[in-house]
Amino acid sequence: MEQPLRLPTDDEIETFWRDGVVVLRDALDPASVAALAPSVDAAFAGDATGDLTAMAGAGATGDGATGAGDTGRFRGGIDHWLVDPVMRDFATTSALPALVAALLRTEHLFLYEDSILVKSPGTREETKFHTDLPYFQVEGTQLATTWCPLDEVTPDTGSLRFVRGSHLWDREFRPNLFVTDDPLPGTEGEVVPSIDPDDPSVLCPSLGPGDLTVHHARTVHGAGPNTSATTWRRAVSVRYCGDDARVHLRPGLPVSAHHRDLVEGEPLHDGTATPQVWPRP
Ligand SMILES: O=C(O)CCC(=O)C(=O)O
Secondary structure: OOOOOOOOOHHHHHHHHHHOEEEEOOOOOHHHHHOOHHHHHHHHHOOOOOEHHHOHHHOOOOEOOOOOOOOOOEEEEEOHHHOOHHHHHHHHOOOHHHHHHHHHOOOOEEEEEEEEEEEOOOEOOOEEEEOOHHHOOEEOOOEEEEEEEOOOEOHHHOOEEEEOOHHHOOOOEOOEOOOOOOEOOOOOOEOOOOOOOOOOOEEOOOEOEOEEEEEEOOOOEEEOOEOOOOOOEEEEEEEEEOOOOEEOOOOOOOOOHHHOOOOOOOEOOOOOOOOEEEOOO
């Protein structure tokens, strides 16, 4: 069990609930983040044991489409924790659960899924603005996504872009294909409005290994391209749910095999579908 280097301050907790996103600097041991590199690199190379094809936004191959002149690739996948012990430890016994439980002000915390998200040097693709909630088979307010870079990440290499305060908008968005604004077939909700990444409401933080962002599942966010010719943008994202989460089965959404037994309206329970990660059982 790894202790966080520090817990979120009261100001950081307030920022999370006010802005729908908070930057936690120097909260993870950089060595524990660096230890993810073999898993992340294997996922990028395409021989990961996790399900690269299930990531809704990345399409059937787990790849972003590459445009003419692209030298880079955007590759991702979800649910590596099910098959990769390094990813499982990071999602369940690293410092993340303590940090997120404090931010969400929840007594119990459950793992929903993990994701590996890599933009190699020269990747032109943006991650289109979206919210995470419509990709989840849950509803509630205590829902958060962590994003933990393995590399120094700047706006030029694909930092995330967050629309501050958008988690408070009374709007239900339709999930898109992540690298295009096209909606996921069969799903419901409004199309995400066009957002100017240079708008002052958009936060686009530079981060280093050991830093992370935590955003609310209703926060509109995306990411820029990786314009560097040499610098990788490798990240691991882990999504968690707190006490007020209830199962909500959304039409059209692909269901991961280990989520097939989730029952509409039920609270989350410790088990293979959504392991309890805080307090540590
Ligand atoms: O890494 C990216 O480009 C997008 C990540 C993201 O949207 C998420 O983890 O919720």
